[in-house]
Amino acid sequence: MELNLDAEVLEAYGYTKENVKITQIGTGLINRTYLLSPLSEDKKYILQHINTSVFKNPKAIADNLRAIVDYLAKTYPDYLFIKPVPTLNGAEMAHIHNEYWRMLPFIPNSVSLDVLTDPQQAYEAAKQFGKFSRVLNNFKADNLEPTISGFHDLGLRFEQFTQALNTASKELQEQAKPQIDDALAHKYILEYFKSYAHRVDFPNRVMHHDTKISNVLLDADTFKGICVIDLDTIMPGKFVSDLGDMMRTYLCACSENETDLNKIKIRLPYFQALVKGYLSEMKNSLTKTEKELILFSGRYMIYMQALRFLTDFLSNNIYYTIKYPTQNLDRAKNQFKLLYELSLNEKELQGIIEENLV
Structure with a gap:
């Protein structure tokens, strides 16, 4: 399957299609989601496209998350709240060709379920x-x-x-x-x-x-x-x-x-x-x-x-x-x-x- 992922999106985070493995994942119906595996790092990342037909104000998402991250850093610093990875220029989202993307750290040894069985x-x-x-x-x-x-x-x-x-x-x-x-x-x-x-x-x-x-x-x-x-x-x-x-x-x-x-x-x-x-x-x-x-x-x-x-x-x-x-x-x-x-x-x-x- 050809991945609909603009090279400029990767470049915003310091990667290219040559130095990272890209896999489309997830069962969500709204946002497209990819797993990025940089070839030179042990870490992996989640890259997600924000569907602006549903989320008409992506800035609100970024502002909300920033406010919560700042609050938790002061009150519950040990609580795991997955905050976005900034772009190379320090932005919380990449804005490429009028589309919004954000990157998140991938949590190792974790799973999400689609169906409850227990x-x-x-x-x-x-x-x-x-x-x-x-x-x-x-x-x-x-x-x-x-x-x-x-x-x-x-x-x-x-x-x-x-x-x-x-x-x-x-x-x-x-x-x-x-x-x-x-x-x-x-x-x-x-x-x-x-x-x-x-x-x-x-x-x-x-x-x-x-x-x-x-x-x-x-x-x-x-x-x-x-x-x-x-x-x-x-x-x-x-x-x-x-x-x-x-x-x-x-x-x-x-x-x-x-x-x-x-x-x-x-x-x-x-x-x-x-x-x-x-x-x-x-x-x-x-x-x-x-x-x-x-x-x-x-x-x-x-x-x-x-x-x-x-x-x-x-x-x-x-x-x-x-x-x-x-x-x-x-x-x-x-x-x-x-x-x-x-x-x-x-x-x-x-x-x-x-x-x-x-």
């Missing part, structure tokens, strides 16, 4: 995301810039759904009628969130905003957590963003592309491991209101993702990549089923939470 993996990942929140507990989150405006704003997502519903063809509305009914029936989740949103003990925090399992590095031998990665979406948010997205992506053995809804089940051991790992770091930092909303965080994020898939289907699939015309509708069905399963298991899940809050 509750202990969920524990380690949740512990790392919890630790990330804990060490930044006193950082003024509102000093950060949003890198994707409204990313986890459920109010915005419901508004977008409403607009799509009003403009969708009759045919699409008929196809999606059960899911449209589900979306409207679950609007109480948004109203419930709004009733808490302005409480003084429901603060904005520094959130990662993309807590899928592949965004944690684990030790290749012990599978102990090392650190969180993929830091572009770090910005202010409520704790429900990170914890809820872990629930959404860790608790079911199937991805949102599964069409057999009978397979969409909550794995209780994974929920227990997730909650235990997260609270091992964050129990003493969460406020009273946040502790009340732990299970709700899963509802919030699952409902939001169901809305986003449904909205895209009603909008003729303009955002998410599809392999067949009704895939986004199937994804919405999948997420509404997961939301149902979360409610079905509510009593047991809440009991697990309360055990780990003691």
